[in-house]
Amino acid sequence: MAETIRGKGVISGIAVGKVMLAGQNLDGYLAAYKPGSVAEEQSKAEAALVAVTETLLATIERLRKEEQAEQAAILEAHRMMVQDPMMAENIKAKIDASGSAPQGILDAANEQAQLFEQMEDEYFAARAVDLRDVGKRIAKYVLGVKEPEIGAGQVILCGEEIEPSVVAGMPTEQIAGVILGSGSATSHVVIIAKARAIPTVLGIGDKINLIQDGDELILDGSRGDIIIRPTETERALYQTKIEEQKKLAAHYAALKDLPAVTKDGVRIELTANIGTHMDVDNALTYGAEGVGLFRSEFVFMGSTTIPTEEDQFKAYRAAVEKCGGHICVIRTMDIGGDKPLPYLNIDPEENPFLGYRALRISLDRHDLFLPQIKAILRAGLYGKAAMMVPMVISVSEI
Structure with missing residues (x-):
């Protein structure tokens, strides 16, 4: 008998497949x-x-x-x-x-x-x-415990807390979806799943115990719904939704090379927001003409220490080159608020979203800011780069 549980959908898309329990109890x-x-x-x-x-x-x-x-x-x-x-x-x-x-x-x-x-x-x-x-x-x-072995076909990984290494170590095409009992949208598992566009639901709590290894599942990453052992009717319904998604994607794909022009003839430059240079390829596939915002803080969040100028340069250069002569706007790090970094040792604030963050930190920390500016300028030699500075409050800051 089918059972539906609901969590928090953090990466959209529908996944259908068998469960593989990960993060097993030792x-x-x-x-x-x-x-x-x-x-x-x-x-x-x-x-x-x-x-x-x-x-x-x-x-x-x-x-x-x-x-x-x-x-x-x-x-x-x-x-x-x-x-x-x-x-x-x-x-x-x-x-x-x-x-x-x-x-x-x-x-x-x-x-x-x-x-x-x-x-x-x-x-x-x-x-x-x-x-x-x-x-x-x-x-x-x-x-002597082996990591989960991957058989034929796609699997939906499920665990209270799935180790990031498990997801990173598996081929993308073999992971249909991810379910986490706990976790957060900023966890490394979710960051990896997002980079791979894997539908993901988290926060189902104790209900994770209802899911057994090998169970057939339908996962809706948009709504956060998980259907355990779906009926034939439910399979047919979601198969229809999957087909509709494919048709919509094909429709958009057919339009992607058309110029972005309004009905009265105004040309619009259509660019994408990205968190890593890996996102550029996907954006270009869907018709973007470059990058309007590269959130550079993700370069910093993927490290336990301050990324060097060289590390940053490589990431920015890759994005600039992928843009193929189109604009690539790189935002200097917007750290603070919902994106703290352990190695900066910033005291907590009552309202960190409006307080000591972004440009305020950069102007105080030349050891962070100067290498980043240098890395962006160096990357600009390989295409058309621009620099955006976040959270400016006065002319004097510029």
Whole structure:
């Protein structure tokens, strides 16, 4: 019998497919695990840190070759967590206390994640998810637990918190949709899913327990609806909706090369808003004539440290080149409000949306602003770039 639950749709689109549970619970594996001596457990943890680092480096290299820079940056942040000396020291201490390598690894990651969660900030809470992801990856290596294997056909990934590494490590064409019990629109999983245009629903809470591995599902990322084990009538209804989406997309595709001219003959320049250079190709496919807003803060949010001038230059140059001579407007970082950064250490405000943010921060922090301006100017040599400055309140700021 079909059952419908509703969450928060964060990436639109309809997905139909079988569920693959991700972010699996390790309690059963931990209970069955037989630890050796403390010295042996420490050696297992050290070997796991090396192995997970190598796996991450290989995935990062593949993503960079595929020009998936934002996803590569997210896993690069994970790689830095795995190789963080503080993490290694904490794991060592926890193994001494528990006598178990996998339990010590999870305890260490959980302790550091809780520090982020205590900050009561959506961005930091998302970083706590990353830390737990890293801990689980290392623990799984010791336990011999393999990541979900991909069979034929598309799957809908489902989990309370799906590790970003799972989504980043799977081919786009094999993920039909994503369901998260918790999570936020700024989490790394959602950022990766958005870059790949994967329909996503989050915030279904305890109702996630109604979904079993292998269940047939229909997911509506626009409404936030999830239909578990749909009836033939429901399948037919959504299949009709999918066909309508395809027809509408084909209709728009047929119009995309027509000039953007009003009925009275006024020519309009049609440009796109993007968060990463990877979005440019998609925008051009649908008829955009360049980029009207490159939200550069996503270059900063994909890193655990301040991106260098060279890192920024590469991202901006890629976008400018893809625009093929059309305008590419790059906005200097609009950090603050809903987009804090852990490495800036900005004190919380009652109304951060109107307070210390964007240009105010840039003018105070020349170590941030000058490398960004230089990177934009350098990227401008490869096409037609412009710079937008956000949240100006006075002529003196300009």
